[in-house]
Amino acid sequence: xxxxxxxxxxxxxxxxxxxxxxxxxxxxxxxxxxxxxxxxxxxxxxxxxxxxxxxxxxxxxxxxxxxxxxxxxxxxxxxxxxxxxxxxxxxxxxxxxxxxxxxxxxxxxxxxxxxxxxxxxxxxxxxxxxxxxxxxxxxxxxxxxxxxxxxxxxxxxxxxxxxxxxxxxxxxxxxxxxxxxxxxxxxxxxxxxxxxxxxxxxxxxxxxxxxxxxxxxxxxxxxxxxxxxxxxxxxxxxxxxxxxxxxxxxxxxxxxxxxxxxxxx
Amino acid sequence: xxxxxxxxxxxxxxxxxxxxxxxxxxxxxxxxxxxxxxxxxxxxxxxxxxxxxxxxxxxxxxxxxxxxxx
Numbered sequence: 001x002x003x004x005x006x007x008x009x010x011x012x013x014x015x016x017x018x019x020x021x022x023x024x025x026x027x028x029x030x031x032x033x034x035x036x037x038x039x040x041x042x043x044x045x046x047x048x049x050x051x052x053x054x055x056x057x058x059x060x061x062x063x064x065x066x067x068x069x070x071x072x073x074x075x076x077x078x079x080x081x082x083x084x085x086x087x088x089x090x091x092x093x094x095x096x097x098x099x100x101x102x103x104x105x106x107x108x109x110x111x112x113x114x115x116x117x118x119x120x121x122x123x124x125x126x127x128x129x130x131x132x133x134x135x136x137x138x139x140x141x142x143x144x145x146x147x148x149x150x151x152x153x154x155x156x157x158x159x160x161x162x163x164x165x166x167x168x169x170x171x172x173x174x175x176x177x178x179x180x181x182x183x184x185x186x187x188x189x190x191x192x193x194x195x196x197x198x199x200x201x202x203x204x205x206x207x208x209x210x211x212x213x214x215x216x217x218x219x220x221x222x223x224x225x226x227x228x229x230x231x232x233x234x235x236x237x238x239x240x241x242x243x244x245x246x247x248x249x250x251x252x253x254x255x256x257x258x259x260x261x262x263x264x265x
Numbered sequence: 266x267x268x269x270x271x272x273x274x275x276x277x278x279x280x281x282x283x284x285x286x287x288x289x290x291x292x293x294x295x296x297x298x299x300x301x302x303x304x305x306x307x308x309x310x311x312x313x314x315x316x317x318x319x320x321x322x323x324x325x326x327x328x329x330x331x332x333x334x335x
Contacts, residue, residue: 027335037333052334055275055327056301058294065300065330082334092307096329099302099309167335194335216335 016137016158024236027216034069044229049075080107087127105137117167132156144178161193170197199235206239270322288315
C-alpha cells in the first residue's frame with residue numbers, strides 16, 4: 001500500500017543492498033498458533049520476518065520449524081541471535097543461521113541483563129566486528145545510545161536498531177530525542193526494534209524519521225493479533241507520511257484557525 | 266564388545282551405531298537433512314559433507330532449525 005506522499009517523496013528502504021517496500025518488520029514468536037501468526041504477518045504487510053535459531057526437538061513433542069508456515073520465497077527471513085549473552089554465542093548462532101541457506105543477514109543481539117534484556121554493547125560491538133568480517137549484513141539491536149550506534153556503524157553494520165523500550169515491554173518510545181539524534185547522525189538505516197506497544201507508539205516512532213520498525217509482542221500479544229497487525233501497518237505508514245510531510249511547529253499559545261476580521265459588531 | 270556408542274545430541278546422551286555418519290544419524294532420528302543445520306563438535310558441517318563425517322564416542326552434535334522469534 002502506498003500513499004500519495006510516499007509515491008512523490010519516499011524511497012524504498014534499502015538494507016545491505018536489498019530493497020524492501022514495507023518499513024514494518026515483524027517477529028514470529030509468542031503467537032498462540034501458527035494460523036494466527038501467518039494471518040497476522042499477512043495483515044502487517046511486512047516483508048522482513050524474524051526467526052530464531054533453536055535446537056530441533058528430537059522427540060517431536062514441540063512444533064516443527066517455523067518454515068513450515070512461512071514461505072521463504074515470499075518473506076525475507078531475518079535470523080536473530082536472541083538469547084545470546086556473549087559475543088561468541090551470538091557469532092555461533094549467526095553462523096548456524098547462515099548455514100540454513102537463506103541469506104547472510106543477521107539481527108545481532110547480545111544481551112547483557114536478564115531482567116531488562118538490555119544489550120551488552122561491548123559484546124555487541126565485538127560480535128559485529130567479527131560477523132561483518134565474515135561477510136554478514138549485521139542489523140544490530142542496541143540501546144538508544146548515540147555513541148554505541150556510531151561505533152556499530154563504524155564496525156560496518158548494515159543497520160542499527162535502537163530500542164524504543166525494553167523487549168516485550170510495550171512501553172512505547174521512551175526516548176524520542178535519542179532515537180532522533182541517532183537517525184540524524186547515522187548514514188546506515190535506523191530501524192527501531194522492541195518496545196512498541198500499540199499503533200500510536202509505532203506512529204510516533206516513525207514520526208521521528210527512522211527508517212523502519214521491528215516488532216513482535218505488540219502484535220502477537222494483542223487480543224486480536226491480526227487486527228493489530230493491520231493497525232500497525234497503517235500506523236507505520238501514517239507515521240512515515242507525517243514525517244515526510246513535516247509537522248507544524250509546536251507553540252505554547254493558541255492561534256485561531258478562523259479569521260479574526262469580519263466579526264459582527 | 267559394544268554394538269553402540271554414546272554421543273550427545275542436543276544435550277541428550279544417545280546411543281548410535283559405531284561408525285555412523287552424520288547423515289545416518291539424521292536418518293535414524295527421521296530428520297530431513299535439508300531442514301536442519303548440523304554442528305559437530307562445534308564445527309558446522311555443510312549438507313554435502315554430512316555423509317562423509319563419521320561420529321566418534323563422546324562427540325557433541327547440535328541439530329538446529331528456525332523457530333518463531335522476534
